Amino acid sequence: MNAMPDPALAADDxxxxxxxxxxxxxxxxxxxxxxxxxxxFLKLTGxxxxxxxxxxxxxxxxxxxxxxxxxxxxxxxxxISKQGSITIYSKGPEIGQGIKTAFxxxxxxxxxxxxxxxxxxxxxxxxxxxxxxxxxxxRSIPDSWDQLRKAGAVARAMLVSAAAASWKVPEAECTTRxxxxxxxxxxxxxxxxxxxxxxxxxxxxxxxxxxxxSEYRLLGKSYTGVDNRQVVTGAPLFGIDQxxxxxxxxxxxxxPAVGGKVRSVNLDDVKxxxxxxxxxxxxxxxxxTEIMPGVAIIADTTWAAFEARKRxxxxxxxxxxxKDSWSDFVKRAAELGKQPVGAQTLVNTGSVDEALKxxxxxxxxxxxxxxxxxxxxxxxxxxxxxxxxxxxxxxxxQTADRALELVAGALGLTADKVRIHQTRVGGGFGRRLMNDYxxxxxxxxxxxxxxxxxxxxxxxxMSQDFFRVGGFHSLAGGVDxxxxxxxxxxxxITFTHDGKAPSSGANISEQEFPAQNLPNYLLSxxxxxxxxxxxxxxxxxxxxxxWVIQSFLHELSAAAGRDHRDFLLEVMGEPRLVQGGLNTGRxxxxxxxxxxxxxWGRKLPEGHGMGLAxxxxxxxxxxxxxxxxxxxxxxxxxxxxxxxxxxxxIVNMSGANxxxxxxxxxxxxxMLGLEITMEKGxxxxxxxxxxxxxxMANHPRxxxxxxxxDNPPTGVGEPALPPVAPAICNAIFAASGHRVRxxxxxxxxxxx
Amino acid sequence: xxxxxxxxxxxxxxADVDPNTPLLWVLRxxxxxxxxxxxxxxxxxxxxxxxxxxxxIRACSTPAGNLAGKNITTIEGLxxxxxxxxxxxxxxxxxxxxxxxxxxxGQLMSAAALLARxxxxxxxxxxxxxxxxxxxxGTYQRIRAAIHTAASKxxxxxx
Numbered sequence: 001m002n003a004m005p006d007p008a009l010a011a012d013d014x015x016x017x018x019x020x021x022x023x024x025x026x027x028x029x030x031x032x033x034x035x036x037x038x039x040x041f042l043k044l045t046g047x048x049x050x051x052x053x054x055x056x057x058x059x060x061x062x063x064x065x066x067x068x069x070x071x072x073x074x075x076x077x078x079x080i081s082k083q084g085s086i087t088i089y090s091k092g093p094e095i096g097q098g099i100k101t102a103f104x105x106x107x108x109x110x111x112x113x114x115x116x117x118x119x120x121x122x123x124x125x126x127x128x129x130x131x132x133x134x135x136x137x138x139r140s141i142p143d144s145w146d147q148l149r150k151a152g153a154v155a156r157a158m159l160v161s162a163a164a165a166s167w168k169v170p171e172a173e174c175t176t177r178x179x180x181x182x183x184x185x186x187x188x189x190x191x192x193x194x195x196x197x198x199x200x201x202x203x204x205x206x207x208x209x210x211x212x213x214s215e216y217r218l219l220g221k222s223y224t225g226v227d228n229r230q231v232v233t234g235a236p237l238f239g240i241d242q243x244x245x246x247x248x249x250x251x252x253x254x255x256p257a258v259g260g261k262v263r264s265v266n267l268d269d270v271k272x273x274x275x276x277x278x279x280x281x282x283x284x285x286x287x288x289t290e291i292m293p294g295v296a297i298i299a300d301t302t303w304a305a306f307e308a309r310k311r312x313x314x315x316x317x318x319x320x321x322x323k324d325s326w327s328d329f330v331k332r333a334a335e336l337g338k339q340p341v342g343a344q345t346l347v348n349t350g351s352v353d354e355a356l357k358x359x360x361x362x363x364x365x366x367x368x369x370x371x372x373x374x375x376x377x378x379x380x381x382x383x384x385x386x387x388x389x390x391x392x393x394x395x396x397x398q399t400a401d402r403a404l405e406l407v408a409g410a411l412g413l414t415a416d417k418v419r420i421h422q423t424r425v426g427g428g429f430g431r432r433l434m435n436d437y438x439x440x441x442x443x444x445x446x447x448x449x450x451x452x453x454x455x456x457x458x459x460x461x462m463s464q465d466f467f468r469v470g471g472f473h474s475l476a477g478g479v480d481x482x483x484x485x486x487x488x489x490x491x492x493i494t495f496t497h498d499g500k501a502p503s504s505g506a507n508i509s510e511q512e513f514p515a516q517n518l519p520n521y522l523l524s525x526x527x528x529x530x531x532x533x534x535x536x537x538x539x540x541x542x543x544x545x546x547w548v549i550q551s552f553l554h555e556l557s558a559a560a561g562r563d564h565r566d567f568l569l570e571v572m573g574e575p576r577l578v579q580g581g582l583n584t585g586r587x588x589x590x591x592x593x594x595x596x597x598x599x600w601g602r603k604l605p606e607g608h609g610m611g612l613a614x615x616x617x618x619x620x621x622x623x624x625x626x627x628x629x630x631x632x633x634x635x636x637x638x639x640x641x642x643x644x645x646x647x648x649x650i651v652n653m654s655g656a657n658x659x660x661x662x663x664x665x666x667x668x669x670x671m672l673g674l675e676i677t678m679e680k681g682x683x684x685x686x687x688x689x690x691x692x693x694x695x696m697a698n699h700p701r702x703x704x705x706x707x708x709x710d711n712p713p714t715g716v717g718e719p720a721l722p723p724v725a726p727a728i729c730n731a732i733f734a735a736s737g738h739r740v741r742x743x744x745x746x747x748x749x750x751x752x
Numbered sequence: 753x754x755x756x757x758x759x760x761x762x763x764x765x766x767a768d769v770d771p772n773t774p775l776l777w778v779l780r781x782x783x784x785x786x787x788x789x790x791x792x793x794x795x796x797x798x799x800x801x802x803x804x805x806x807x808x809i810r811a812c813s814t815p816a817g818n819l820a821g822k823n824i825t826t827i828e829g830l831x832x833x834x835x836x837x838x839x840x841x842x843x844x845x846x847x848x849x850x851x852x853x854x855x856x857x858g859q860l861m862s863a864a865a866l867l868a869r870x871x872x873x874x875x876x877x878x879x880x881x882x883x884x885x886x887x888x889x890g891t892y893q894r895i896r897a898a899i900h901t902a903a904s905k906x907x908x909x910x911x
Contacts, residue, residue: 234788303770458792
């Protein structure tokens with residue numbers, strides 16, 4: 001081969017870096033401030049009126065616009081008009097996690113705004129002004145909490161100063177509530193204070209005392225999403241709904257085996273088809289995260305473009321393309337799993353071999369879970385327009401901040417030549433942490449004189465994913481004569497793209513539970529080479545590891561004849577913080593709450609069973625109890641799932657509950673029947689008939705309970721998902737005696 | 753290509769399209785009605801559900817040429833006016849149903865067809881009527897609750 005690094009491998013390394021960034025709340029620095037032209041800015045912010053001075057970077061323009069309109073805007077997060085209307089800018093991508101409602105609520109709380117006075121707009125993309133503008137790792141709330149509280153508190157302090165000055169009273173005698181400053185029974189609405197407040201110097205947000213939780217008026221209650229009226233009336237909010245004058249539709253056809261290149265294609269035939277404007281080959285840079293080789297078609301309508309794609313005849317050069325085979329992986333993993341210890345030992349505490357020999361009971365099991373697709377309901381798409389030396393994008397992305405430099409690099413531009421408008425996102429789940437569709441759209445737009453909208457088909461969306469990686473665990477464990485957990489050995493068979501480190505989402509932490517909760521623990525791994533792209537999928541790693549670990553823990557407690565709740569609490573031990581952030585006290589509290597609310601231990605009808613599981617991820621402690629029934633034909637019904645979580649104080653109770661309800665459905669849907677397989681490098685599932693997501697008739701009843709501790713608030717988009725699968729599998733065992741060790745459940749003969 | 757006339761949301765609309773073009777793309781690309789969503793293109797997900805003479809159909813798999821003379825209702829036409837939402841839309845907001853929101857236009861259209869036929873639906877009626885609509889975010893429990901709420905309100909307003 002050659003000495004150049006394989007771009008596909010480099011892309012996987014970037015994906016690992018991306019996952020690290022989204023989970024740690026850090027990101028690469030070096031984002032550039034960019035400017036929007038006035039027309040785009042007005043369109044984006046919904047502002048009207050003249051006198052705007054656009055000499056500032058985006059975001060600062062919010063303030064410039066406010067000043068031009070005689071409004072009060074102490075920072076880029078909010079504006080207050082003389083009429084008292086309050087506009088709050090939500091800086092992060094709305095991907096269904098409810099952040100466009102939650103972020104403004106945090107600002108409004110410190111501002112003491114009346115929620116009905118607030119209008120929410122999507123902020124411009126400019127990380128130099130707003131900081132992180134990504135949705136991933138359940139980091140939005142913890143990363144932005146202080147920033148947003150200060151943004152509101154600064155404005156409130158200035159309004160208080162303005163009111164105190166107009167009344168000639170000390171500020172200490174003024175209070176705020178319902179968008180007004182009060183002094184005894186007299187009040188001045190925020191609108192009336194705009195002119196005076198706008199003339200004041202902006203104080204340092206770090207010097208202002210923020211509210212105690214007991215002082216909250218808005219946070220912790222239920223609010224309907226700020227865009228819900230537009231959603232239910234069909235307003236064009238999403239990426240795929242974008243439309244520009246003269247816009248054409250583009251499709252981009254790639255090799256079905258990742259890494260294949262275009263050898264020849266019948267471009268001349270395709271260009272003659274009705275409605276087709278142009279067709280051309282894009283070589284790409286070989287990175288699945290950016291631009292893979294393929295054929296672009298530009299047509300007048302989506303249907304014309306889709307029909308034209310059916311007429312493409314491409315001969316692919318698959319010399320360097322993926323040859324991955326799931327059936328082969330399964331065979332090799334089964335063979336490797338016979339070895340108790342893999343090629344690399346990651347953790348070796350105590351003496352597992354001796355402990356297993358001395359154990360009163362031992363259990364072993366081989367667990368298998370498949371690759372899965374994100375399958376957001378809005379297929380990947382992006383609108384792009386190359387004009388005036390820049391490329392302007394309207395993109396449903398989870399990482400608008402990161403996309404600026406990524407897209408610019410892929411297009412051979414500097415980041416100041418790329419502008420990104422954030423649209424609402426029709427489902428993220430981690431898929432849109434990647435911006436490959438935006439790179440493709442930009443590259444196509446660079447070759448066309450006018451705006452284009454790239455639209456992927458469902459088939460492309462399903463096969464050109466960065467999949468949740470599959471994996472295998474060969475486990476052994478032991479309990480002593482008192483039924484206590486004393487030994488745990490795991491040979492993890494996973495995947496690697498570069499031969500050095502596990503693929504994105506395919507690693508296991510040395511601190512992964514229960515590493516620090518028992519005396520004898522041996523964790524090792526063997527990596528199989530992989531070409532199929534993998535990436536973060538809702539609660540990366542945790543979404544599969546929790547199933548394996550919490551199921552096997554139940555195998556051990558069942559072997560010991562113990563009540564699983566007691567066993568799990570015993571494994572947690574004394575309340576303490578262990579490495580990785582697990583707080584065993586908070587864990588015990590949610591385990592107790594979930595089991596209490598579920599009626600753990602009560603008599604159930606024949607064929608029914610309850611299962612319990614706990615998992616800590618994304619800074620959230622979650623325990624869940626599932627109640628299921630299984631009949632003689634392995635027909636499964638999940639009647640109810642009780643969720644107990646501790647993520648600190650809740651911002652929007654309705655939003656938090658909704659995330660947990662959705663996580664249960666997502667978790668059940670995925671474990672029940674979803675599986676991506678590949679042979680000869682080709683993904684075998686093409687559309688939803690082969691990827692049957694859960695439907696209305698089979699959703700469990702979900703009940704959610706939160707412990708609103710005084711710990712700092714953390715995210716809820718992900719951590720409720722990992723316990724779902726083990727809770728349901730443990731319940732299946734309780735109901736039927738069948739231990740599920742292979743997912744999806746349909747592989748073991750279950751149906752709903 | 754030919755001029756095709758369709759009756760959409762009570763108005764005669766004309767589009768210069770091949771009559772085999774699925775209704776979905778006529779609505780989205782030619783008539784400027786993007787509320788009806790593209791999800792799968794194979795009538796599997798229900799995101800493109802619209803009503804044709806009151807019956808829910810999947811617009812992604814229905815040639816527009818078959819629909820001349822029929823009454824087509826899309827999500828943009830579900831409310832009687834901008835100020836008078838359909839009781840289902842109100843219930844959707846009240847229950848804070850949407851997460852990403854992408855499927856909800858299709859969910860609402862299926863639910864509207866259900867209530868028009870079965871004003872007081874049981875859970876089994878809901879299971880059956882909504883079986884063609886996937887919500888990837890998993891808002892089924894809230895959709896169910898919102899349908900019951902809207903049904904109660906409709907029954908109340910008629911009493």
